[in-house]
Amino acid sequence: MAEEHYEVRVDRKKCIGAGFCEKLMPQLFKVDEAGKATLKGVVAVNGNTVSLSVGEGGLKDSVMAAKVCPTYAIAVTNRATGKNVLDIEPEKHIEVRNIKAHYDSMNEWSMDPLGFFTIKPFPDEGVIRVRHYNAKHQLTALIEGKNAEEIYVTICREGLISILSHAAYLGSELQKAEIAMKKRLNYVQDDPLSL
Ligand code: SF4
Incomplete structure (x- = not known):
């Protein structure tokens, strides 16, 4: 032991x-x-x-x-030394930045060199299907999952995404698709959910 x-x-x-x-x-x-x-x-x-x-x-x-x-x-x-082995220091205060969020889509958006995704929920089957296309618009992967989390984790693990903002976008769209699937709402990628 x-x-x-x-x-x-x-x-x-x-x-x-x-x-x-x-x-x-x-x-x-x-x-x-x-x-x-x-x-x-x-x-x-x-x-x-x-x-x-x-x-x-x-x-x-x-x-x-x-x-x-x-x-x-x-x-x-x-146990021998009684010392904390975690390297986190929540009580130690460091300088905190106040950041106002903004986004200039015209100048800040950039295409992920690895390509893009289309997302579609299938409420009757309880799955979300995602298609990945490369930058030449060629279909490279079909990803199917039951919820947003398992799909975006899989996509990251498979190395299909390379820009952080693209990963954040994908996560928010998948979450919308999951809500739409569970509540049987109409899902249109990039449009707000109509409740
Ligand atoms: S707060 Fe959450 S993560 Fe922390 S110990 Fe409790 S259940 Fe676990």
Whole structure:
């Protein structure tokens, strides 16, 4: 058995039950009936805190979960030194920039050199189908999925997109398509959803 040099703790008072830890690492975390995260396995309970000793594998998984927790409810420490192993410092204040959003589509839009996508939801089948065309307008891939997230993650994993703003556009269009599919609304790519 791997040596358990690390301790994962969940402060249930800080937890808002957002469930990101469970979604990312279901083998370690679970949101219980109280709507708070807890740990799986031989868990020690101390007031509002639950903790678990883990080895190197658990360390990697718990650090990833801790990094997505919006309320910093997850802590990971080295059991021998008691030191925090996370490289996040939420309490340390750094300069914050105030940014007013703006977008000049005429000058800022640029074509993704990898091409473009068309999106169509199929409510009766419960799927969204996406076509990818390269810059020469040749069909290169047909992607089918049940929700926006699995489709955009797949598209990124397959290397079909190369511009951040294009990925953001694709995510928002896929989310619209998913809503349209679930609520049986008419979906027209690039048009607002009519509710
Ligand atoms: S990600 Fe954080 S806030 Fe969300 S359930 Fe897990 S511990 Fe709680």
